[in-house]
Every structure is written in structure tokens, then in C-alpha cells.
Amino acid sequence: MNTNVTWRNFTRAKVTNVSRRNVLLGLAAGTFALSVQLPRRASAEEEKLYGGAGMPGGVKDDPRIFLTIEEDGTVRLLCNRAEMGQGVRTGWATVIADELEADLTRIRVEQAPGNQALYGNQNTDGSRSMRHHFQALRRIGAAARTMLEQEAASRWDVPADEVRASGHQVTHANSDRSFGFGELARAAAERDVPAAEDLVFKAPEDFQHIGKDVNNVDNLDITTGSPIYGIDKQLDGLVYAVIARPPVYGGKVKSYDDTEARKVPGVIEILEIDSPDIPSAFLPLGGIAVVAENTFAANKARLLLEIEWDAGDNQSYDSAEYRKTLEAASEQPGEVMRNDGDVDAALADAAERISASYYLPHLAHASMEPPSATARFADGKCEVWTSVQAPEALRTDLMKRFELAPENAVVHSMLLGGGFGRKSKPDYASEAAIISKALDGRPVKLTFMREDDIQHDFFHTVSVERLEGGLDENGKTVAWLHRTVAPSIGSTFEPDVVHQSAGELGMGAVDNPFDIPNLRVENPEAAAHTRIGWFRSVYNIPHAFAVQSFAAELAAAAGRDHKEYLLELLGPDREISRAAMNDTSVYGEDPELYPYDTARLRKVIEAATEAAGWGRDLPEGRGLGLAAHHSFVSYTAVVVEVEVKDGGLIFPRVDIAFDCGAIISPDRVRAQLEGAVVQGVSLATLGEISFKDGVPEQSNFDGFELTRIDASPVEIHTHLVPSLDYDSPLGGVGEPGLPPVAPAITNAIFAATGKRIRALPIRDQFV
């Protein structure tokens, strides 16, 4: 059977040199332009919107959309962002509890289905859920509280300012009367929603939950095995599918023989799914799907398929060769993306010149829940249950692919067993829908085996970063040249993209805060040979590794203490305008609201080094390493203590200091930082996807190894440097902990052993 999916009509938006945000927006604008917001043109600069307002669908704050109060007082809160472990559901409940004056334990958080027009932007990436929604959540809670108060006041026929909501009820103190929220809710919901400017918000000193530790709202479900994740969906008559996809990106099925596969007990159907031309954006890769009575039977049959593939143009992709290509490109000038002073002259005049080249390989996301989706396409309606970061991207694909009206493309968002950017791309859910349609509407659960997940990821980019610096006779850095060479995520959407986008370069390459008069950032060409996608903290990983390693190398060349030298490079406290750094993306935020504040980076460096006892005497074989980085408009510094022992690395202690502005859920922020440290250790010490003959050489956790508890840092100390100003712009939390971890580790190894590691993963290079 052939499902004959037509790819030709798929219109891809132009994405060259636009931010990651616009890539998604462009995709959403296919033929359904009428039902979604049109992409903003660069020429509309004067009306450019930033932050949540600049996202497709914007931010919604109507309490009637998000809140339902039952007669028994239960508050049901719709969370419009995906939960993948970052704690957004807990954060949402925390803010609502405070502004609504509700009892936190009586709030039930539910996931909103995909519907950007109704719920506002739902694309959960870029560390921006709370950053974009905190004030809207306050408005939602305060508006609902005001409506409840107004309803009570009118029932008692007293002025509204004599009544007050608190502890899940509204009280009239003068007459000692009160109504529970549940008694008021139905009538209160009929009242007009107060205008935002008339709302009175809780003063931060009165917050009961915001800024305080609260328990994860999903703790009970998680610890008792409730079926909350996309992969857990159960439906009557469910059948199970896996797909053999082209091993090389861009490959297609030439022919296949399923005789043996069909003999496996429990096999129901085997069908071919057409492969797209590349670049293929979020489209499924095609291949041969096997449907069976359970996942094991489907996979057993899949392994018996005999498939002849047409591998396509990428079959010569070889990581060792490609590294040489990137290194050669880094030796030549590239597109100049920032140019302060005269770097060539300063280098020529320098008392000492040093250069270094850093290599970071592809990575796989490997969320513990692999991509999976359940679909039922019956009676002209396609329903999908899945864990996805971008439900609207999925809905748009379903509407376009099957020519469905919006109400017939239904995406039920379930919890994600990790995402890290992989689940921003809903190819797996489209696959489930394609198969269900081919089976005349039988519900189908499609699961990526771990091998599928690792081999058909949207990989983190691969990069060579070449740095050159010039020191004057006093050891001061007077020249800095950074060439960053890495295939762009834009290459997954548009042919011939060979340069990083402004958003990618704005992740630690052009937004370099160092007080160096002659500073140039260049971006030579790099063509992609596989699918590249967003991975937690994205291009900050290679950029921060190179910049923070090279700063330490300059300090060593000058014979100076690394921390003192890093603070000198940072220079006097100042707010650097984004324009001065040619940073045109600023993570989608208003550059006026978010200048680069070097004092904030200095303070986290001081907090981390002080807590770690920077400068203390250490036994032989131990060292402290430092790195600091700004990303997602937050500031992070990490000090790693490393011990090199018996040919292995031990991390007795890591200190991570963090400033994301005001903090809503400190315990969840700490958890994100702890997790970032462990994930940073993992990518620095073990993380690599390498290609041979166009195919990843790793396929499961034996080849793509992840850090386990025995190699995890023994102690991780988090140091929050929070602002108490809850009206100031917030920073991101989920991603910014990660970038400085790897360079802090290699800087620590240098301190311990004198050995400088410039290529990841570290593995045993320190021996």
C-alpha cells in the first residue's frame, strides 16, 4: 500500500538569515495564511513587536479562556505551554494562586490543546514561557479575583472595596460574611472582565508562593506511574507502529520485500510512506511502516524487512572529513558579522599573538521518552495525542497535509518525557496521522525505537570555532578575532543556507561583552549534510565553549589568574547596547529593555567563585575551572572542581550562579541549573554523534553515552542572584545553565593537569 502523500504543494517560507522564531512562523504561514498570523516583514521595522507580543499568536490574558472554577471550588487552569520538566505547570499554578488568592492545592493544571488563535503562542522553546507569560498570568489571576470580589459585593450590596479575596473565599470584613470561590464562580464568570489598567496586583512582599519553594504539581502522578506522557496514551482498538526510515538524510525507498516481516505474529499492515525532497523542514522522512498488535511485534517485523534504499546526496557525509572541511574554512576570512576597531592592525602590532581552534561534534537530544504519538483519523477528523513542544506547527501540518478545517485538526498535548528541542519538530506525530488515515481511521500509536530517535534526530550542529588574540606588552588583550563555522538550522528549511542566522550568531558570538577595542566576528560558510535542529541552548554551546576557553588561554598566556583576567576582559560595569554588538536578535526581545548588562555577569562570576573558594589550595591532580556566559537574556557562571584520578575524571563539586531577574519558582530554577550541569558534564565528557557513509555511527545508549549517577558531580551548589523587582523584564531559565558548563570543565582540567582540551567530547584526552 502506498499512501501517496504529495509533498510538492508544501510551500516553505524564506528563512535565510532570520531568527529561529521566524522559521517557525514562516512554516505556519503555508496555505493557511488566513487562519494564522502572517509573518512580519523586515520592512515593517517601525512596528516590530518584541517578546510575547512578537510571537505568532501573541500572548492571551482573558481569564475566561484559561480558568474554570467548579462549584466545589476546584480551580481548573489551562496551561498553554508544553511541560517537559522545566516546571511550567507548577509555575503557572504558582502565579495564579497568588493573584487569584486561591489555595494552591485546589488548583488542577490541565494542558490546553493546540490552538494558537485561542490560547496565544504555544511554541515552548527559547526559554521564554515564564518570561513571556508572567505578567499575563498575573492579569488573568487578578482579573478573575476582581470578578469574584465584584460578584460578592453585589450580592451583599456593599461597595467593592469593602470585600477581599483571600484563601479561596471572598470576605466582607465589616459584616463577617464570606462566600467560597465555588459559590460565586458561575455568576462571576458572566461579569465583564476588568480592563488590564484597572487591575490591582499583589505587592511582591505579600506573595505567598511566587519566589518561594512550592512542590511540583505533577509529583504524585510521576511517582505513581500515571499515564501522563504522550507515549502513554491508551485508546480502544489501538494498534502500534514503527517505521524503517531512510538511513541517510535525503534517501528514499527503491524497493522492498516484506515477505518475512509479514510472517511475524501480530503484524497487521506494512505500508510505504513517501519520502520528501530535502531540505525537508518538519516533514516525516518516509520509509516503510509496520503496524502490529504491539510495539515489539512491529519492531520485530521491521527488522525482517529487506529494503533497498536510494541513499541520495548525503551518503558521503563523514564526520572526520567534514571536520577538516570546517577547519579549512576557519582558516579563511568569512562574512564579517561584527567589526570593532582594526583587528588586523592590532594583531600585527601585538606583543604576543595566540590562536586556537575548537571542535564540537553533533549531539542527539535523546530525551528519555522517545518521540511518540497516537493518532485517530476518522470521519474527516484527525485527532492526535502526543508530547510536542510546538502543537501549532503540528496542527498546521495536519491541516495542510489532509486539507482539514482547523476544528478537524485536534492536537491533545500531553506531558513530555523530556524535549530539549527535539519535540519542537512534530514529524513523528504527522507519521502517526498518516498511518491512521491509511488504516481507515484505526487509532495508531507510533513510537520511535531508541535507534530511530538517535539516528533520525534533528541533530545539534557541528562546529569549528577559530579564535585569535593579540596581547600588548602588559598582557592585556587588544585584539580578538572569532571565526565561527557551523551549519545553520536554516539549512533544514531552505536549500543553500551556508551561514548562521542572526539569531544563531546572537548566541554568544556577536554578543561578546569583552572590553576589547579591536574585535571582529566572522562567519565562513558551512553546508549541512544532515538535519540540524535546536538543541537546548543551541549555538550558545559551541560559541560559549570557544569564547570561555580562549579567555582562559589568554589569561594563561598573560600569566594571570583566570578569574581576575576574565573580569578585566569584561571591563567596567556598563550596559552595552545590542546595536553596538550588531546583535539584531536578542532572543526576540526588545533591545531597549534588554541591554547586555556586564555588571550582572560580573556578579554571577563573583558569586560562583566565592562560593567555590576560588584560589584555595588543592591537592595534586585537582583543579578549579571557571566559565561565564549570557544567554536567553540571563547570566550564568560556573566553577567546576575536577579531580583527575586513575585515568578518570571526578567532579567533587560544581558551583553555578545564576541571574534571570525576578524568580517565580526558585526550586524549579535550581532543578534546571542542576540538570544543566549534569547535561553539560554529559556533552563535555561523552557526547558525540559521528557520521560515516552518511549514517550516524551511534544508535543507542551504548554508542551515544550519557552521564550516569556514578559520574555525575557529587555536589552541585546553585546560587541564585534574584532581582526582587517583579515588574522588571525576566530572563530565561531552561537553557542558560548549560553553555558555560563544558568550558568550565576543560578549564578545570587545564588547571589540574596543564593539558588544554580543545575538542569535545573529552573522553580520555586528559590522560
Added chain:
Amino acid sequence: MVEFSVNGTKHSFDGDPETPLLWYLRDLAGMPGTKFGCGLGLCGACTVHLDGVATRSCQTWVSDLDGVEVTTIEGLSEDGNHPVQVAWRELNVAQCGYCQPGQIMQAASLLSETPDPSDEDINASMSGNICRCGTYPRIRAAIKLAAERAGQ
């Protein structure tokens, strides 16, 4: 035909003898609390107890289970209040939570054999369980908390 119990309920099976317990539980018995992570015994997400001992259900054939008592995360305790579950909630161990059923089953098995585990014991027992979110420091702390409570 094999007969065994899952969380005290009788089950019987006469399908493909190579069917792993993991997929029996998830796809055929409608009990998805036990998680799929790798299918090769490399990650621990699928950990259950066979006669009280932590075992990877992806590496266990249902046809080998005759007479065995299987316990899954859904049946570890009646009310979700096994000391390990309580400690996990108290320390807010979970991030995404997906690995945690396997971690909890492994930790419960560890504590039943080694009531007061050292760091080395914890490393030895728990290093087969991967957490991609990086909750290891809290897993370690929660195991110690549960052990301390039991010892009181």
C-alpha cells in the same frame, strides 16, 4: 501458556514467547507506568520487580515468568506512599519525570537489600538508570532520606 501475577492480579499469556514483559505491560495489559527507554537493558526506564528484585522488563520474556510475582510502579504501594515515593516527592526529585518510575523501582529494590546504602552502594545499584534531565543529586539525596526514615 504462562501464568503470573502483576501487582497481585493474575495474568496469563500465550502469545509470541519472545515478547518482552515491557511491551506486554505497556501495549497488551494497558499498564504504561513502566517506561520504554532503550529496549536493550541500557537505561533502566523499564525497571520492575520480579519476586521483589529490580529487573529490566525489556530484557525479560513473558514466557519465562511462570509463577513469578511482578510488581510495577503502579503497584509499588497501594496509596503511592512507599517511603521512596514519599522521599521523591518531598525533595521534588523529578523534572520531566519519565525516568523516575524506573529510578524509584530500582531504589526501592536497593533499600530492601541494603537498608543503609553508602554512596558506592548507590552508584553500583543506580548507575544502570539514566536520567537525561540530570536529577542524580536529588535521586541520591532522596535515597538517603528514605533510608534514614526507615532506620528511625
